[in-house]
Amino acid sequence: MHAPLTHAPRNPASIKPEVPAVRGTDTLRLALRYAGERHVPVHWCLYGDPRAPLVIVQGGISADRQVCANSVDAAPGWWPDQVGAGRAIDTRRFSVLSIDWLGADDALDVRIDSADQADALAALLDGFGVERVHAFVGASYGAMVALAFAARHGERVAHTVAISGADRAHPHSTALRLIQRRIVELGLRGARPNDGLALARQLAMLSYRTPRELGLRFVEPPQVDDAARFACEPWLDAAGARFVARFRPSAFLRLSESIDLHRVNATDIRGALTLVGVLEDQLVPFADVRRLAQTVAGPCRLVRLHSLYGHDAFLKERGAIGRVLREALATQETTT
Amino acid sequence: MHAPLTHAPRNPASIKPEVPAVRGTDTLRLALRYAGERHVPVHWCLYGDPRAPLVIVQGGISADRQVCANSVDAAPGWWPDQVGAGRAIDTRRFSVLSIDWLGADDALDVRIDSADQADALAALLDGFGVERVHAFVGASYGAMVALAFAARHGERVAHTVAISGADRAHPHSTALRLIQRRIVELGLRGARPNDGLALARQLAMLSYRTPRELGLRFVEPPQVDDAARFACEPWLDAAGARFVARFRPSAFLRLSESIDLHRVNATDIRGALTLVGVLEDQLVPFADVRRLAQTVAGPCRLVRLHSLYGHDAFLKERGAIGRVLREALATQETTT
Numbered sequence: 053m054h055a056p057l058t059h060a061p062r063n064p065a066s067i068k069p070e071v072p073a074v075r076g077t078d079t080l081r082l083a084l085r086y087a088g089e090r091h092v093p094v095h096w097c098l099y100g101d102p103r104a105p106l107v108i109v110q111g112g113i114s115a116d117r118q119v120c121a122n123s124v125d126a127a128p129g130w131w132p133d134q135v136g137a138g139r140a141i142d143t144r145r146f147s148v149l150s151i152d153w154l155g156a157d158d159a160l161d162v163r164i165d166s167a168d169q170a171d172a173l174a175a176l177l178d179g180f181g182v183e184r185v186h187a188f189v190g191a192s193y194g195a196m197v198a199l200a201f202a203a204r205h206g207e208r209v210a211h212t213v214a215i216s217g218a219d220r221a222h223p224h225s226t227a228l229r230l231i232q233r234r235i236v237e238l239g240l241r242g243a244r245p246n247d248g249l250a251l252a253r254q255l256a257m258l259s260y261r262t263p264r265e266l267g268l269r270f271v272e273p274p275q276v277d278d279a280a281r282f283a284c285e286p287w288l289d290a291a292g293a294r295f296v297a298r299f300r301p302s303a304f305l306r307l308s309e310s311i312d313l314h315r316v317n318a319t320d321i322r323g324a325l326t327l328v329g330v331l332e333d334q335l336v337p338f339a340d341v342r343r344l345a346q347t348v349a350g351p352c353r354l355v356r357l358h359s360l361y362g363h364d365a366f367l368k369e370r371g372a373i374g375r376v377l378r379e380a381l382a383t384q385e386t387t388t
Numbered sequence: 389m390h391a392p393l394t395h396a397p398r399n400p401a402s403i404k405p406e407v408p409a410v411r412g413t414d415t416l417r418l419a420l421r422y423a424g425e426r427h428v429p430v431h432w433c434l435y436g437d438p439r440a441p442l443v444i445v446q447g448g449i450s451a452d453r454q455v456c457a458n459s460v461d462a463a464p465g466w467w468p469d470q471v472g473a474g475r476a477i478d479t480r481r482f483s484v485l486s487i488d489w490l491g492a493d494d495a496l497d498v499r500i501d502s503a504d505q506a507d508a509l510a511a512l513l514d515g516f517g518v519e520r521v522h523a524f525v526g527a528s529y530g531a532m533v534a535l536a537f538a539a540r541h542g543e544r545v546a547h548t549v550a551i552s553g554a555d556r557a558h559p560h561s562t563a564l565r566l567i568q569r570r571i572v573e574l575g576l577r578g579a580r581p582n583d584g585l586a587l588a589r590q591l592a593m594l595s596y597r598t599p600r601e602l603g604l605r606f607v608e609p610p611q612v613d614d615a616a617r618f619a620c621e622p623w624l625d626a627a628g629a630r631f632v633a634r635f636r637p638s639a640f641l642r643l644s645e646s647i648d649l650h651r652v653n654a655t656d657i658r659g660a661l662t663l664v665g666v667l668e669d670q671l672v673p674f675a676d677v678r679r680l681a682q683t684v685a686g687p688c689r690l691v692r693l694h695s696l697y698g699h700d701a702f703l704k705e706r707g708a709i710g711r712v713l714r715e716a717l718a719t720q721e722t723t724t
Contacts, residue, residue: 086612163616223606224599227620231591235571238587242578251574255567255591263560263673270559274649276422280499282648284563312618313610337599 073122087162100143105186110194140377203320250292318347409458423498441522446530476713527702539656586628654683
């Protein structure tokens with residue numbers, strides 16, 4: 053569906069080997085936590101050689117199965133720094149599986165739990181004939197789902213890597229997301245759904261970043277003529293507009309609520325676990341990640357990072373996150 | 389205008405001497421920073437003996453001239469812990485002046501700056517024949533106005549006490565307030581002005597408090613039936629409803645923007661100054677208060693407080709704030 057390239061790239065040396073990929077949709081029968089038994093279409097993408105050890109990769113609620121550019125879709129995806137040929141999650145060594153979140157399209161308009169996402173991935177593995185994956189790497193909401201998977205399907209994963217996620221949402225973050233959902237609902241009731249969605253995303257952006265970053269970026273004084281314009285406005289406006297172009301209010305409401313419904317019993321997590329917490333994270337306090345590390349039943353490595361980018365460290369701290377991933381994925385299983 | 393008491397109070401020992409007060413409205417001619425020359429009605433309340441040394445007291449944007457219960461109005465006001473007979477700001481020793489903020493009613497629907505509020509207070513003092521006040525005590529937006537007063541009318545105040553305010557708004561806090569104003573505007577455009585205002589206030593509440601406080605308060609898991617209910621919702625709902633009952637969207641828009649327009653040159657502040665910063669303040673970072681303390685031209689005492697309540701410490705930390713106020717107000721001028 054992509055237009056053919058009609059011009060050669062200017063710098064042939066910059067061409068990276070294309071990541072082979074297959075996309076598909078499987079309709080799975082799932083027993084959803086709040087919505088009961090349903091037939092749910094699950095959109096997936098499988099990268100690399102399907103015979104290689106499998107790594108599941110899932111990101112935030114706005115991330116999808118397009119993790120990196122590939123043979124099916126040249127768009128850069130949401131984690132090109134970490135996934136691809138020669139990257140920390142090396143598609144020449146591992147096959148990589150990622151799904152679009154249940155609830156990200158309007159095929160399923162029900163309350164969704166992180167456990168449902170984990171169960172969908174387990175059912176998908178059944179369909180693929182994969183009994184056990186080498187690793188589940190999740191960041192943000194993906195970390196919550198990785199933890200739910202480890203708790204519910206622990207025998208099916210050798211190593212869980214959860215970046216900036218814990219066993220439950222922090223109450224302050226829940227309140228902040230509740231307000232985001234109420235903004236979306238205010239927009240819907242006022243027949244301005246995109247205005248509400250854009251504004252909710254702008255508020256979310258503030259929680260993904262840190263006051264320090266904004267303090268360094270937006271130093272210009274306000275410009276006042278007919279209106280007052282503040283230095284952060286173009287950044288907020290752009291973030292809202294980008295989000296509205298690719299997300300629907302209904303999907304946002306479902307997935308945002310799903311974060312706040314997430315609850316995992318730490319003692320149900322018995323497999324090998326790497327937890328990454330960021331000291332400046334405004335959304336997932338480092339203390340919550342540390343408490344989880346101290347409570348899980350199995351072996352756990354806790355990695356403590358500093359980042360100007362707070363919760364978005366998994367997208368921004370290419371070097372530090374890459375090192376954690378390489379070390380976690382290099383772990384060999386000796387007990388199975 | 390209050391109904392007479394028809395029953396004696398149950399415990400006569402609990403009756404405190406009533407604070408004598410006078411209320412009035414003066415129409416002042418002001419040169420507003422953005423709106424030019426205007427005749428502006430300013431509503432004031434003067435507490436205590438008008439011959440005693442005068443202390444100006446101003447709070448956040450939602451605070452008004454009702455600082456404490458008094459002979460005109462028995463409502464408790466917004467700072468009963470600190471102002472009254474025998475309180476830190478002792479109405480038996482000082483007379484206390486407070487105004488309703490310019491822009492808090494619809495008499496003045498223009499862009500308003502903290503400098504305008506400071507000029508209104510200076511003009512009011514002219515009308516009262518008061519050349520110089522003993523102190524200007526401001527908290528939150530009131531601290532910004534106190535600093536603007538010290539910079540613009542420094543010869544008219546012996547001691548400035550600014551609690552949880554700095555020479556300018558932090559860019560992260562500006563972004564958060566910008567989103568609050570956009571929520572109000574979304575509500576207005578969707579013909580749901582009160583819904584928007586309530587929601588904006590809920591978001592503001594999160595910035596006034598701390599993640600730690602919410603983490604300790606709202607530990608209950610979500611309740612899910614037809615809807616999902618989260619532990620923080622009754623608190624947020626009540627905060628929104630209380631605000632809507634006494635505030636108008638237009639006033640909120642003007643005063644919120646006024647915070648973000650606030651800019652004072654620290655080097656213009658030459659008089660005695662006490663700055664209070666709270667380490668947990670999410671809205672006014674302690675670093676901003678410290679930087680101001682290091683930059684002002686005159687003598688400055690910097691008080692560093694810890695509080696679970698963050699920006700709301702001035703309302704909640706009765707003991708610590710009371711001590712700071714007593715010490716600041718006890719200062720005798722020796723150089724004038």
